[in-house]
Amino acid sequence: MAELNSERFRTPLSRARGTGAARHGVSHFMTERVSGIALIPLSLWGVFAGLKLAAGDFEGAAVWLSSPLNAVLLGLLLIAALIHLQGAVQVVIEDYIHKFTTKSALVILNIFVCVLSGFLGIFSILKVALTGAF
Amino acid sequence: MTDTSRGLSGRPMSPHLQVWRWHITMACSILHRACVIGLYAGAVLLALWALALASGHESYALYTGVMGSLLGKLVLLGLTFALFFNIAYAIRQTFWDAGVGFAPKTADLTGAAAIAFAVVATAVTWVIAAATGAL
Numbered sequence: 142m143a144e145l146n147s148e149r150f151r152t153p154l155s156r157a158r159g160t161g162a163a164r165h166g167v168s169h170f171m172t173e174r175v176s177g178i179a180l181i182p183l184s185l186w187g188v189f190a191g192l193k194l195a196a197g198d199f200e201g202a203a204v205w206l207s208s209p210l211n212a213v214l215l216g217l218l219l220i221a222a223l224i225h226l227q228g229a230v231q232v233v234i235e236d237y238i239h240k241f242t243t244k245s246a247l248v249i250l251n252i253f254v255c256v257l258s259g260f261l262g263i264f265s266i267l268k269v270a271l272t273g274a275f
Numbered sequence: 276m277t278d279t280s281r282g283l284s285g286r287p288m289s290p291h292l293q294v295w296r297w298h299i300t301m302a303c304s305i306l307h308r309a310c311v312i313g314l315y316a317g318a319v320l321l322a323l324w325a326l327a328l329a330s331g332h333e334s335y336a337l338y339t340g341v342m343g344s345l346l347g348k349l350v351l352l353g354l355t356f357a358l359f360f361n362i363a364y365a366i367r368q369t370f371w372d373a374g375v376g377f378a379p380k381t382a383d384l385t386g387a388a389a390i391a392f393a394v395v396a397t398a399v400t401w402v403i404a405a406a407t408g409a410l
Contacts, residue, residue: 258322
């Protein structure tokens with residue numbers, strides 16, 4: 142029924158081309174809002190942690206990250222930030238890059254950068270937290 | 276009537292920089308996008324921090340050396356501002372999502388407040404950094 146209703150308002154030409162909405166709009170909106178809300182306390186904690194870490198040295202940072210609470214919060218901060226920014230930057234790309242191939246390449250590159258940063262970051266956090274930095 | 280004859284290139288696009296008259300709400304919107312791009316680099320830098328720490332003394336010294344240089348500090352200063360501005364902007368946008376705060380005067384005021392908050396919070400953070408020996 143929902144399918145039928147949405148089709149009612151499309152022109153025959155647009156239906157033939159199949160260039161309507163991708164139907165990912167609400168999912169994107171919710172992802173950005175929820176990750177955005179999560180990031181407010183997480184990033185404020187990040188600033189607080191950054192001030193502490195910048196005043197310390199390598200050993201201080203290693204001890205800091207060996208605390209489960211710090212490791213978990215840092216992991217959450219990194220993942221929430223990457224999910225949020227992946228979506229945010231994809232919108233910027235889609236808004237301003239009009240050439241299909243360039244746009245597609247940048248959207249894919251954006252995903253790769255975020256996923257790679259996430260895996261590198263989480264692996265490194267776990268490594269320091271579980272086995273120590275050396 | 277919406278033009279449907281031009282295919283893909285005829286589909287609606289976001290307004291571009293040159294078609295806007297300068298006012299505080301558009302400045303906030305563009306600043307927000309610039310901050311998002313900056314914070315993207317910031318998130319990658321955060322992942323690299325963990326990687327540098329996990330890789331040991333030398334790589335951590337390299338990381339703190341680069342980020343502790345004048346250029347590195349300028350980047351961190353910019354990221355501090357971008358973060359606080361984005362936090363304020365996210366709160367403003369949450370009200371917008373609820374349909375509140377769209378009156379021109381209110382939108383101007385909250386935009387100015389977001390910038391003011393970011394400037395003050397950045398200054399406070401860096402004063403604390405200087406006082407605690409983080410600089």
